[in-house]
Amino acid sequence: MKATTGLLSIVLGVGIAGAANAQQAPWAKPDAPVAAGDRVYAAEQFSNTVSVVDPATNQLLGVIRLGDPQPMNMSPLYKGQVLVHGLGFSPDGRQLAVVSIGSNSVTFIDTATNAVKHTTYVGRSPHEAFFTPDGKEVWVTVRGENYVSVIDATTFKEKSRVITPGGPGMTIFSPDGRYAYICSSFNPELAVFDVRSRKRVGTVAQPSPFCPNIAATPDGKQVWFTLKDVGKAVAFSAKPPFNVLKVIDTGPITNHVNFARTAAGQFAYVTVGGTNQVKVFRTDDFTQVTTIPVGKLPHGIWPSGDGTRIYVGLENADALAAIDTTTNRVMAEVPIGQAPQAIGYVPRAVPNGDGRSGLEPLGAAGAAAHLILTTASGDAATSVSLFDQGLTQVLQAAASGLQPKRPYVLALAARPDGTGDLQPLARFMSNPAGSAIVNAVGPIRQLVSPDKAAPARFLVIAEADQTGPGRVVQVQRR
Structure with a gap:
């Protein structure tokens, strides 16, 4: 080809x-x-x-x-x-x-x-x-x-x-x-x-x-x-x-x-x-x-x-x-x-020449984990990347499928369906197209993809107001 x-x-x-x-x-x-x-x-x-x-x-x-x-x-x-x-x-x-x-x-x-x-x-x-x-x-x-x-x-x-x-x-x-x-x-x-x-x-x-x-x-x-x-x-x-x-x-x-x-x-x-x-x-x-x-x-x-x-x-x-x-x-x-x-x-x-002078291998710069969040109907709506920075990761979520110009929160949930208490990671406002780019930093990969000895956490997007997270609208697909 x-x-x-x-x-x-x-x-x-x-x-x-x-x-x-x-x-x-x-x-x-x-x-x-x-x-x-x-x-x-x-x-x-x-x-x-x-x-x-x-x-x-x-x-x-x-x-x-x-x-x-x-x-x-x-x-x-x-x-x-x-x-x-x-x-x-x-x-x-x-x-x-x-x-x-x-x-x-x-x-x-x-x-x-x-x-x-x-x-x-x-x-x-x-x-x-x-x-x-x-x-x-x-x-x-x-x-x-x-x-x-x-x-x-x-x-x-x-x-x-x-x-x-x-x-x-x-x-x-x-x-x-x-x-x-x-x-x-x-x-x-x-x-x-x-x-x-x-x-x-x-x-x-x-x-x-x-x-x-x-x-x-x-x-x-x-x-x-x-x-x-x-x-x-x-x-x-x-x-x-x-x-x-x-x-x-x-x-x-x-x-x-x-x-x-x-x-x-x-x-x-x-x-x-x-x-x-x-x-x-x-x-x-x-x-x-x-x-x-x-x-x-x-x-x-x-x-x-x-x-x-x-x-x-x-x-x-x-x-x-x-x-x-x-x-x-x-x-x-x-x-x-x-x-x-x-x-x-x-x-x-x-x-x-071959133009390789001064170049370094990709190394850790290529390390990342990737996740998908879905709506209640199961449609993929948000892609998430966890870019390795040593022990922590920069999380980036390309959120879509949301209501326009509404407050939301990206959070960690204890259960796969998003029920129970939520631990907020980042609050954000969706744009007029119902989307947003959301960032957070932390040892998130270790939480959402843990070994058997650690309790699992699940990424979700929930509606938000001044009192905190509300109804969960997207959950992590396992």
């Missing part, structure tokens, strides 16, 4: 490039068929690593370790990165810009050697970073504040700031480099800036405040962004007056969007974490083409250099899924680090 897919990739890549000079976003370059020097990178939030995958073989080569897990990263003398999350890359494919939310940093990595070149510290809780199409600047959205930090890509120093609505989520650029589109994670307002003058030239209303991701189409005509809280994707015109073209209901925990331009046309691929799917839409008439089941909590997504594949990070499965865009089916799944967030596919990242 791999050999057939590889041949098909080459044939399609040559055919498209020769007939229509097809190209993939964001750099408006001619197609580059999948090759051994290509790399897929995944920024991993709980292992604080960047996984490096060879797409020619769909094999993990190793990880770039940017920090330690808990509790080492709690020390006042700790120098590593925390919550490795965002990921961008330069137009020439020679540099990565990796954003760590918890340590307020952007780490610049040489793709040929996997070596850290520099770490630049910015304001509170940066989220994503991306290079301008000329490769001279990196725009970092500082989500905990109200600006984008503009960093010189050569000196790695901040050269200016672009003031935005509070909580900028991500910046992407038009392929010609003229416009910067900056969505917001805290305000229902997307801002468009002229890159050269830094002046704001447009506004696009967001149907909700929480936009985590934005992408421009390869043809430069549209920009799409996702709304995680209400489960929608929005397409608008990339040129003035930046009018909204379509609002699409995609599903709970809609995460990222990206595009593939193939012989069949130009398509948007949207990750929907609450249903463990990738949904595919045409960009000409916005019709849904298909739905692809991919695994637990799909998050980041990026196309290969010729659009024959789409790579998806599975946040609650510690894996990278490769989709063949000809068949829209998963062709491979690669184990990677804990809770992958942003994904980047960099064609010709390694011009010479």
Whole structure:
């Protein structure tokens, strides 16, 4: 299958490039068929690593370790990165810009050697970073504040700031480099800036405040962004007056969007974490083409250099899924680090050699346990991952199937059906789509999967009010 897919990739890549000079976003370059020097990178939030995958073989080569897990990263003398999350890359494919939310940093990595070149510290809780199409600047959205930090890509120093609505989520650029589109994670307002003058030239209303991701189409005509809280994707015109073209209901925990331009046309691929799917839409008439089941909590997504594949990070499965865009089916799944967030596919990242220099084995970064919570009718509704951090785990639940905008509690129960006293782990509020991402820390794996000498506990989700947990609505499937 791999050999057939590889041949098909080459044939399609040559055919498209020769007939229509097809190209993939964001750099408006001619197609580059999948090759051994290509790399897929995944920024991993709980292992604080960047996984490096060879797409020619769909094999993990190793990880770039940017920090330690808990509790080492709690020390006042700790120098590593925390919550490795965002990921961008330069137009020439020679540099990565990796954003760590918890340590307020952007780490610049040489793709040929996997070596850290520099770490630049910015304001509170940066989220994503991306290079301008000329490769001279990196725009970092500082989500905990109200600006984008503009960093010189050569000196790695901040050269200016672009003031935005509070909580900028991500910046992407038009392929010609003229416009910067900056969505917001805290305000229902997307801002468009002229890159050269830094002046704001447009506004696009967001149907909700929480936009985590934005992408421009390869043809430069549209920009799409996702709304995680209400489960929608929005397409608008990339040129003035930046009018909204379509609002699409995609599903709970809609995460990222990206595009593939193939012989069949130009398509948007949207990750929907609450249903463990990738949904595919045409960009000409916005019709849904298909739905692809991919695994637990799909998050980041990026196309290969010729659009024959789409790579998806599975946040609650510690894996990278490769989709063949000809068949829209998963062709491979690669184990990677804990809770992958942003994904980047960099064609010709390694011009010479095997590109393994500086990489470490996955090791403990690949250790996790996985559970499912079901509703009273037995339907799977919430996926839970327990990411090992030594003796404790970071618990992450991708909760769905709940009532919108209601308080709930994730708790431990003494009985499998959730009856009896409950021990709360984390209170949370469901979003307008009836979903939420819930986190907790503790020796939870030892409780929900104990040896015979220890009493078992069972994860549940219960309704909540000011007095504490109420009716149990989801229970752990054994």
